[in-house]
Amino acid sequence: MPRPIQATIHSAALRHNLARLRAAAPGARVWAIVKANAYGHGIERAYEGLRGADGFGLIDLAEAERVRALGWRGPILLLEGVFEPRDLELCSRLNLWHTVHCDAQIDWLAMHKTHAPHRVFLKLNSGMNRLGFAPERFRAAHARLSALPQVEEVALMTHFADADDAKDISAQWAVFERVTEGLPGERSVCNSAATLRHGHEGAVRADWVRPGIAAYGGSPDHPLHSAEHWGLQPAMSLNAKLLAVQQLEAGDTVGYGSTFTAPGPMRIGVVACGYADGYPRHAGTGTPVLVDGVRSRTLGRVSMDMLAVDLGPVPQAAPGSEVTLWGRSSHGAILPIDEVAQAAGTIGYELMCALAPRVPVGVDPA
Numbered sequence: 001m002p003r004p005i006q007a008t009i010h011s012a013a014l015r016h017n018l019a020r021l022r023a024a025a026p027g028a029r030v031w032a033i034v035k036a037n038a039y040g041h042g043i044e045r046a047y048e049g050l051r052g053a054d055g056f057g058l059i060d061l062a063e064a065e066r067v068r069a070l071g072w073r074g075p076i077l078l079l080e081g082v083f084e085p086r087d088l089e090l091c092s093r094l095n096l097w098h099t100v101h102c103d104a105q106i107d108w109l110a111m112h113k114t115h116a117p118h119r120v121f122l123k124l125n126s127g128m129n130r131l132g133f134a135p136e137r138f139r140a141a142h143a144r145l146s147a148l149p150q151v152e153e154v155a156l157m158t159h160f161a162d163a164d165d166a167k168d169i170s171a172q173w174a175v176f177e178r179v180t181e182g183l184p185g186e187r188s189v190c191n192s193a194a195t196l197r198h199g200h201e202g203a204v205r206a207d208w209v210r211p212g213i214a215a216y217g218g219s220p221d222h223p224l225h226s227a228e229h230w231g232l233q234p235a236m237s238l239n240a241k242l243l244a245v246q247q248l249e250a251g252d253t254v255g256y257g258s259t260f261t262a263p264g265p266m267r268i269g270v271v272a273c274g275y276a277d278g279y280p281r282h283a284g285t286g287t288p289v290l291v292d293g294v295r296s297r298t299l300g301r302v303s304m305d306m307l308a309v310d311l312g313p314v315p316q317a318a319p320g321s322e323v324t325l326w327g328r329s330s331h332g333a334i335l336p337i338d339e340v341a342q343a344a345g346t347i348g349y350e351l352m353c354a355l356a357p358r359v360p361v362g363v364d365p366a
């Protein structure tokens with residue numbers, strides 16, 4: 001019998017979240033961001049739920065090949081552009097749109113031989129200082145790129161550093177508006193947080209939005225707002241079963257380092273999930289879990305293959321009982337991945353991406 005742990009990708013939730021994002025940014029086209037193997041969901045597994053998008057944004061060329069192999073003939077955008085000149089041959093062959101964020105990428109394009117000119121997204125560094133042309137250099141780059149016979153259309157993009165917090169987008173948006181004023185071309189600036197918070201503003205939602213985390217049902221600005229607040233449903237569930245039940249007396253301890261001590265008699269369950277499955281080891285005592293759909297908490301340190309949970313709220317639980325680490329229990333109850341991430345000092349993005357290869361993953365098409 002396989003180890004009793006299973007991740008499930010919910011196609012219906014992906015479709016639902018995509019519809020929510022469309023409603024939040026009416027009229028904008030949607031790049032579904034599927035970098036990092038669709039945020040750990042698996043590009044092939046997520047495709048059924050996300051194929052209603054207008055395009056797919058990603059980073060690895062190998063992932064672009066996988067999206068084409070699924071039969072997708074629409075737009076694909078390389079969010080960091082190409083990494084070396086010969087990548088442009090694959091762009092030509094697979095008809096990929098690509099970001100241009102530096103002079104070297106323009107040099108490579110100028111030397112590239114192609115029959116069909118490329119569509120590119122010119123990236124402005126409006127203040128995040130990761131990728132993109134500085135404001136004072138953006139227009140020169142735009143002029144040079146637009147003049148190349150290898151280029152068919154130049155769209156304009158930037159990326160926000162603070163769309164998910166109180167600082168918000170206003171400073172960077174002002175830079176983008178000023179620098180791109182009067183330039184032709186489509187525009188794209190919104191990640192999930194900006195799409196949900198500013199998608200009702202026509203100028204900001206622009207021509208294309210680029211949501212990632214929200215498509216997978218994570219809140220981009222937890223704990224300010226929950227996924228439920230944004231009307232999002234979890235697209236990934238991680239469920240395991242109880243392997244054993246222990247009866248503790250006052251003073252008994254749990255797990256490595258004996259970090260949890262029972263204050264009195266209590267029943268605990270041992271779950272077939274550990275950090276080698278991608279569950280965060282930094283999640284200390286008190287991290288939320290569902291046992292048979294009922295909310296409880298973890299106890300002690302997470303081991304490689306197991307963790308312990310409090311069975312106080314679920315006296316009927318026994319070996320074989322379902323434990324939901326995040327997402328949807330088979331009883332229908334939901335444990336937001338953002339709450340688990342917060343308890344571990346991280347964000348839902350990281351937990352999704354870290355789902356370990358040893359965990360079997362199924363697709364729930366409903």
Ligand SMILES: *Cc1c(COP(=O)(O)O)cnc(C)c1O
Pocket residue numbers: 033035079159190191192193210211212213214220
């Ligand atoms: C990852 C990424 C996104 C999506 O960000 P979310 O916060 O997951 O919505 C959008 N644009 C770019 C350029 C990205 O790299």
